[in-house]
Structure formats: structure tokens, C-alpha cells
Amino acid sequence: MYQTLLTSVEDRILTVTINRPDKLNALNRTVITELADVISRIYTDNDIAAAVITGAGPKSFVAGADISEFLELDGTGGKSLAEKGQEQVFSRIENAPKPIVAAVNGFALGGGCELAMACHFRLASENARFGQPEVNLGLIPGYGGTQRLTQLVGKGKAMELMLTGAMIDAREALSLGLVNHVTTADELLPRTTTILKTIISKAPMAISRIIALTNIAALGDAGGLSREVAAFGELFDTADAKEGAKAFLEKRTPEFRGS
Known part of the structure; x- marks a missing residue:
């Protein structure tokens, strides 16, 4: 179905594997276009409750952008590239109503680090490496890296990482809050899907609102508390909320239906 992606669904969890191992799964225009398509599928396909994004091979999640495509770009082309990526892929992942998790199995550099950070949270194998080395090319992150890295690790550390272009390993990423868990390579996908199975056993409408809030x-939006109050109230009108309370009182597992 795709030139640069492998996809499979099991237990309502879609696994998306970026499949350019000879290029360390670098992002090119085709990858971005195909990711945009698969993200739209996550939004609309009721048989998909969650997704995992990972990379093919043992070395790399996504080792940045395909630099060979940069040589033909001017300022207008560079802006268009960033806008397309942010609008069609990275922001769509971040704002998806279903959980999308990154399973980082190696290098996550530049656009790869940005792709992982756009996901709702991240797991990493012990050989994972993270960085925003765009400054080495005379550039800056263009897919949300300056914003999301700062949100996740704080201003000082984000500034240092982006200004030096340094890489950090999985354990440092864990200590900074950039990733949630570090596993062996063999445990990475099973651990990720186990967490997602727990999540998707909950009420879908509650999940989507937790993600949004x-x-x-x-983003530091001052209106967050009032929007939380509104969403809390709205959920009381759902069948799932009634089912959740009833199941709790009856000491049984709830059967949520997304309504």
C-alpha cells in the first residue's frame, strides 16, 4: 500500500513502521506524504483505537530528514516543507483523538526526534539516541522541535541541546522526561503495545479529552481549567460514563462503547 511505510493492525492497534533502513529511515517527501495518509486513517477508521510509530531495522527510528532534498530548496521551498510537515503530520499526530505512541528503536535525530516528540508519549530501546542537530547544517528544527523539546525537558536543557547539536542516550532522555520508559530492543514493541492495550480498554471519549486537555x-493555555470543567460535565451525558460508574458499583469490568 505504501512505498516507505509498513502497516499492520492487531488488537485494534496500528503499527506504522518507517521502512527506509538503507537511509536510516530518513524523512523525505514520500515519507511525509504517506505518513499524512496513515494519520488520516487513524482519525477515521473505527477499527483502529491506537497506533505505534517505529522504524525498520535495529539502528534507527528516524535519523532526521533526507538532506539530499535540501540542496534544491530556497526560502520559499523550505517554509513550504516545514508547513506541510507540521500541518499534515506532526500537529495531526499531537492532536489525534486516539493515542499515538513512538517506539524509538535507535537514532531519533532532527525530524526523527520531532516525530517522536509529536507522539503522545515515547518508549525507547537501550540503543536509542536523541538530538536536534540542525544547527550543524546552519538550520533550526522545522517540525516543531523548538517548541516540543522545550515543553518536554525545560528551556535550559532544550536550549543546550539545540545550540550544541549534541546527542543524548536513552537513559539521559528518560531522566529528562523525554521518554517514559527504556527497554531492551526485544521488549520495546511488546511493552509499547501492552501499555496501549491498557489505555484502549478505557472509555474512548474520555481518552480523547485527556489528550486534548x-x-x-x-502550551500554557490559561483557559485549560475552564475547558477541563466543560469537558468533565459533557462526559456525564455519555453512555460510557454511566457504564463506568455502574460497573464500579457492581464490581465488574466496564464495557465501553465510545458513546
Whole structure:
């Protein structure tokens, strides 16, 4: 179905594998276009409750952008490239109503780090490496890196990483809050899907609102508390909320239906 992606669905979890191992899964125009398509599928396909994004091979999640495409770009082309990526892929991942998690299995540099950060949270294998080395090319992150890295690790550390172009390993990423868990390579996808199975056993409408409100909090939106109150009230009109309370009182597992 895709030139640069592998996709599979099991237990309502879509696994998306960026499949350019000979290029360390670098992002080119085709990858961005195909990611945009698969993200739209996540939004609309009721048989998909969650997704994992990972990279093919043992070395790399996504080792940045395909630099060979940069040589033909001028200022207008560079802006267009960033806008397309942000609008069609990175922001769509961040704001998806279903959980999308990055399973980082190696290098996550430049656009790869930005792709991981756009996901709702991240797991990393022990060989993962993270960085925003765009400054080495005379550039800056263009897919949201300056914003999301600062949100996740704080201004000082984000500034240092972007200004030096340095890489950090999985354990440092864990200590900074950039990733949630570090596993062996073999455990990475099973651990990720186990967490997602727990999440998707909950009420879908509650999940979508938690994602949206947490994104608002990350942006420092002063209206977050009032929007939380409104969403809290709205959920009381759902069948899932009634089912959740009833199941709790009856000491049984709730059967949520997304309504």
C-alpha cells in the first residue's frame, strides 16, 4: 500500500513502521506524504483505537530528514516543507483523538526526534539516541522541535541541546522526561503495545479529552481549567460514563462503547 511505510493492525492497534533502513529511515517527501495518509486513517477508521510509530531495522527510528532534498530548496521551498510537515503530520499526530505512541528503536535525530516528540508519549530501546542537530547544517528544527523539546525537558536543557547539536542516550532522555520508559530492543514493541492495550480498554471519549486537555496544558493555555470543567460535565451525558460508574458499583469490568 505504501512505498516507505509498513502497516499492520492487531488488537485494534496500528503499527506504522518507517521502512527506509538503507537511509536510516530518513524523512523525505514520500515519507511525509504517506505518513499524512496513515494519520488520516487513524482519525477515521473505527477499527483502529491506537497506533505505534517505529522504524525498520535495529539502528534507527528516524535519523532526521533526507538532506539530499535540501540542496534544491530556497526560502520559499523550505517554509513550504516545514508547513506541510507540521500541518499534515506532526500537529495531526499531537492532536489525534486516539493515542499515538513512538517506539524509538535507535537514532531519533532532527525530524526523527520531532516525530517522536509529536507522539503522545515515547518508549525507547537501550540503543536509542536523541538530538536536534540542525544547527550543524546552519538550520533550526522545522517540525516543531523548538517548541516540543522545550515543553518536554525545560528551556535550559532544550536550549543546550539545540545550540550544541549534541546527542543524548536513552537513559539521559528518560531522566529528562523525554521518554517514559527504556527497554531492551526485544521488549520495546511488546511493552509499547501492552501499555496501549491498557489505555484502549478505557472509555474512548474520555481518552480523547485527556489528550486534548493535556496538550492545552503543555502550551500554557490559561483557559485549560475552564475547558477541563466543560469537558468533565459533557462526559456525564455519555453512555460510557454511566457504564463506568455502574460497573464500579457492581464490581465488574466496564464495557465501553465510545458513546
